[in-house]
Amino acid sequence: MEIRHLITFQTIVEKGSYTGAASKLGYTQSTITTHIQALEQEIGGELFTYEKRSLRLTVLGKELIPLAEDLLSTHEQIKNMQNVHEVKGVLKVAAPESLTISRLGPIIKEFSQKYPHVKIILSNGTCGQNQVDLLSGRVDIALMVYPEIHIEKCVHYTLAEEKIVLIGSMDGPDHFDGYKQENSNHFFITNEEGCSYRSMFERYLVKHDIRGFQTMELWSIEAIKQTVMSGLGFSVLPYITVKKEVEAGKLKILQHVEALDPIYSHLLLKKKKWQLPAAEAFAKLILHSIREEKE
Numbered sequence: 001m002e003i004r005h006l007i008t009f010q011t012i013v014e015k016g017s018y019t020g021a022a023s024k025l026g027y028t029q030s031t032i033t034t035h036i037q038a039l040e041q042e043i044g045g046e047l048f049t050y051e052k053r054s055l056r057l058t059v060l061g062k063e064l065i066p067l068a069e070d071l072l073s074t075h076e077q078i079k080n081m082q083n084v085h086e087v088k089g090v091l092k093v094a095a096p097e098s099l100t101i102s103r104l105g106p107i108i109k110e111f112s113q114k115y116p117h118v119k120i121i122l123s124n125g126t127c128g129q130n131q132v133d134l135l136s137g138r139v140d141i142a143l144m145v146y147p148e149i150h151i152e153k154c155v156h157y158t159l160a161e162e163k164i165v166l167i168g169s170m171d172g173p174d175h176f177d178g179y180k181q182e183n184s185n186h187f188f189i190t191n192e193e194g195c196s197y198r199s200m201f202e203r204y205l206v207k208h209d210i211r212g213f214q215t216m217e218l219w220s221i222e223a224i225k226q227t228v229m230s231g232l233g234f235s236v237l238p239y240i241t242v243k244k245e246v247e248a249g250k251l252k253i254l255q256h257v258e259a260l261d262p263i264y265s266h267l268l269l270k271k272k273k274w275q276l277p278a279a280e281a282f283a284k285l286i287l288h289s290i291r292e293e294k295e
Helices: 003-015 018-025 029-043 059-079 097-114 127-135 196-207 221-229 239-247 277-294
Strands: 048-051 054-057 089-095 118-124 141-146 154-161 164-168 187-190 214-217 233-238 264-270
Touching: 003 018, 003 029, 003 059, 018 029, 054 059, 089 097, 089 127, 089 277, 097 118, 097 141, 097 221, 097 233, 097 239, 097 277, 127 141, 127 154, 127 264, 141 196, 141 277, 154 277, 164 196, 164 221, 164 239, 187 221, 196 233, 221 233, 221 239, 233 239, 264 277
Parallel strands: 089 118, 089 141, 187 214, 187 233
Antiparallel strands: 048 054, 141 264, 154 264, 164 233
């Protein structure tokens, strides 16, 4: 079994196609096919199949993902035995938009100044997707805004409780009850499905039989804030993402009697014998930044 075959397999999983993997690795598509055929012959079964022209992992392929990730991690450790503590290479970080725009900027800047030989690749996704990407080996660090969690396969740090607020325009109602009136034509302006604080709030509405809101789903927190400012409705966001606008008098926090479930920011690394030095350094910097903020 050749390491390059496992790298090819992992890249197909990451890119979702043979073509994408060939482009990233600089191979022809026939070479990619040859690698997978050789791997399938050694393992004794198919790793991929096609369903309605879309590439899908077989059960065997899904089982191979964590094993391949561990093997490639060990291979990387062996290659770097002489400079195992040197912080360099590529660091892949997955974070929700809320943490990216509110906390990560200064941390990434400081990290890049301290470790100039590390290339950071930052991806934004829902918290659930970030966790999946971490466990599958597509990223080295995952950040989440989520209720309390316990994940056995991860090294987990709870960073801080993130205050979730209801916000409205400056000329709108001061209290959330003003938006709950039956004749209200205000929208619940929110981001994509799968967002933890959106899901938490929607569960609350269903549990307490609060109905009548139309949902307007937008692509970014900045778009949500601008739309709320225009007076179209209200939103539910972490306070850290609206702090500047609230202090500048562009948005206001709505009073409410709703008891919302607590939400926390989390840092996750996959449990393994050898941790990427850049990942360890980045995690330490985040933890230090959070400690300073609390102090």
